[in-house]
Amino acid sequence: MIATESLSKRFPRVTALDRLSLDIGPGVTGLVGANGAGKSTMIKILLGLSPATEGRAEVLGLDVATSGGAIRERVGYMPEHDCLPADVSATEFVVHMARMSGLPPTAARERTADTLRHVGLYEERYRPIGGYSTGMKQRVKLAQALVHDPKLVLLDEPTNGLDPVGRDEMLGLIRRVWTDFGISVLVTSHLLGELERTCDHVVVIDGGRLLRSSSTSDFTQATATLAIEVTDTDAHPDGTKALREALTAAGVALHAGEEEGLPGAGHILLLDAEGEETYDIVRDTVAELGLGLVRMEQRRHRIAEVFRAEAPADAERPADTHRPADAGRPAQEVQSR
Amino acid sequence: MNHDNRTPAHAPLPAPSAPLGTKAPAPGQLPAQGGGEQTRIHNIGYRSYDGPRLGRAYARRSLFAQSLKGAYGLGRSAKSKVLPMIIFAVMCIPALVMVAVAVTTKLNDLPVEYTRYAIIMQAVIGLFLAGQAPQSVSRDLRFRTVPLYFSRPVERVDYVVAKFGAMATALFILTASPLLILYIGSLLAKMDFSDQTAGLAQGLVSVALLSVLFGGIGLVLAAFTPRRGFGVAAVIAVLTISVGAVTTLQGIAWATDNLGAIEWLGLFSPITLIDGVQTAFLGATSSFPNESGPGAGPGAVYLLTVLALIAGSYAVLMRRYRRVGL
Numbered sequence: 202m203i204a205t206e207s208l209s210k211r212f213p214r215v216t217a218l219d220r221l222s223l224d225i226g227p228g229v230t231g232l233v234g235a236n237g238a239g240k241s242t243m244i245k246i247l248l249g250l251s252p253a254t255e256g257r258a259e260v261l262g263l264d265v266a267t268s269g270g271a272i273r274e275r276v277g278y279m280p281e282h283d284c285l286p287a288d289v290s291a292t293e294f295v296v297h298m299a300r301m302s303g304l305p306p307t308a309a310r311e312r313t314a315d316t317l318r319h320v321g322l323y324e325e326r327y328r329p330i331g332g333y334s335t336g337m338k339q340r341v342k343l344a345q346a347l348v349h350d351p352k353l354v355l356l357d358e359p360t361n362g363l364d365p366v367g368r369d370e371m372l373g374l375i376r377r378v379w380t381d382f383g384i385s386v387l388v389t390s391h392l393l394g395e396l397e398r399t400c401d402h403v404v405v406i407d408g409g410r411l412l413r414s415s416s417t418s419d420f421t422q423a424t425a426t427l428a429i430e431v432t433d434t435d436a437h438p439d440g441t442k443a444l445r446e447a448l449t450a451a452g453v454a455l456h457a458g459e460e461e462g463l464p465g466a467g468h469i470l471l472l473d474a475e476g477e478e479t480y481d482i483v484r485d486t487v488a489e490l491g492l493g494l495v496r497m498e499q500r501r502h503r504i505a506e507v508f509r510a511e512a513p514a515d516a517e518r519p520a521d522t523h524r525p526a527d528a529g530r531p532a533q534e535v536q537s538r
Numbered sequence: 539m540n541h542d543n544r545t546p547a548h549a550p551l552p553a554p555s556a557p558l559g560t561k562a563p564a565p566g567q568l569p570a571q572g573g574g575e576q577t578r579i580h581n582i583g584y585r586s587y588d589g590p591r592l593g594r595a596y597a598r599r600s601l602f603a604q605s606l607k608g609a610y611g612l613g614r615s616a617k618s619k620v621l622p623m624i625i626f627a628v629m630c631i632p633a634l635v636m637v638a639v640a641v642t643t644k645l646n647d648l649p650v651e652y653t654r655y656a657i658i659m660q661a662v663i664g665l666f667l668a669g670q671a672p673q674s675v676s677r678d679l680r681f682r683t684v685p686l687y688f689s690r691p692v693e694r695v696d697y698v699v700a701k702f703g704a705m706a707t708a709l710f711i712l713t714a715s716p717l718l719i720l721y722i723g724s725l726l727a728k729m730d731f732s733d734q735t736a737g738l739a740q741g742l743v744s745v746a747l748l749s750v751l752f753g754g755i756g757l758v759l760a761a762f763t764p765r766r767g768f769g770v771a772a773v774i775a776v777l778t779i780s781v782g783a784v785t786t787l788q789g790i791a792w793a794t795d796n797l798g799a800i801e802w803l804g805l806f807s808p809i810t811l812i813d814g815v816q817t818a819f820l821g822a823t824s825s826f827p828n829e830s831g832p833g834a835g836p837g838a839v840y841l842l843t844v845l846a847l848i849a850g851s852y853a854v855l856m857r858r859y860r861r862v863g864l
Contacts (some may be wrong), residue, residue: 271692278689303591
């Protein structure tokens, strides 16, 4: 789908991309990096709108330097910022954009109706976009990127500004773009947590350089960590302690270390969920003790940990200084986004 | 990814037993088993598009057509049709009245020259431009829609050419329609055919030049004022202040017997530029004081100024969109 070879982009004062070599196959690929890591520059180059300083890039087998027009005909792009006129309806707008992609009038209308339905816009598509919620606007933005049935879509921060439910819906939709529509996706984000559920493959760039590129399953190992929080009762004034003892007695391996630095961290138990039966044991144990179960959630080994592991190698810049959103904060923040 | 097994968008509904194409069928998409015709599949899942992609030239034409229609409010809300339609009517009604008078009283000449009509109606033309130029370009800038165009086969030059062309064409329709009404009326009144045809041709050349010049100026002003209201104000201000200043100074020059200055002062406002060009080359009677419009020599300067302004507008627009692209 996308291949770059020591791709560099230098501006007079900054180096946006530094000898980046990538090979991205079909599927959903996450492009992760902090703000200013070079994600948007990368998209501009891939669309053939900005020449690379050196190196080369191919999209769908076409050279970006010479075949920009052909690439843009078969690639969809969803920008990060607002880009929708407030005074026209979603239907009119997407039809117009379909025609700008070269679709004949009838096909443009048919594809618009189909695409808006697929992204989950129904009756409201005839109303002016100005009255839409952020979630609906994001769907229209996605629809205009898909309307011409591209082979690949480039989505720039598609979950920006959405509430948690909206994010989950958008991520589900992005997943479907590949699984149901067969359109490959390159999605950028500065939030690592959301990509591990959506992407088959994650590319991490930082300061224009490739930090890591591998499949999501490599990032997040199979065994999940369970986080459990319970209430205290009269019978068990320290419910957490009681549960810990009971679970140890039941033969469940608890993590020695606890999450630090979070309010209430001392009340959260972490354990390895080796299979379905672990969940049952926890449920039964909590029920026997008569405790209230406040939370039981999966804590997968997060992509964020990649940064922690790799940061020391990247000696000149410690990870925390340029990735405060994720690395600086413990996992829970990312999870409960 | 395998595109080959996806159903073409325009193919008839697949036979019930045929593979429905998409990799993972949507919930409603159950393979009907021998159900025959009555099992209609309503949710047919995602359909790919294998039809024609008409490319850049088609997109440019579509953008031109959409912008041109938009200038008259077609394809937009009912509210946005009101102003351009009223202006169009106001532009044509005087011509209709003149024609009616000419036909009934059997005049031998039209009361107004073809080349003079647009000069008389300049305020109406300015109003149309002030309303529609911001509509055409400010919206895309303000809502930041421009990157969506440039991420498609459309390129910067296509966008600028389509918008410029559409604005000039909209103005040409506005200014040429009354001339056609006058021409048809003059023939109905049995005026001299060759005189009238020549007059019309001169008038059409003049308003064509006017349309491109005004279109360019209006779009440049609008492209630098992303708020629509400011764009309207800027266009009106530039047109009225320039023409007001020029006519005032020309009046002063005339009153002080400075007749030589009159023909050069006309260079400083769009409508007097057109007036000068048509006086010099299109047989028009100058509307300058004392009818002291430019002769052929100064007229060439007028024409060059007009052409330079048009080329300049285009260059400024191209620069402007280089900065806002993606």
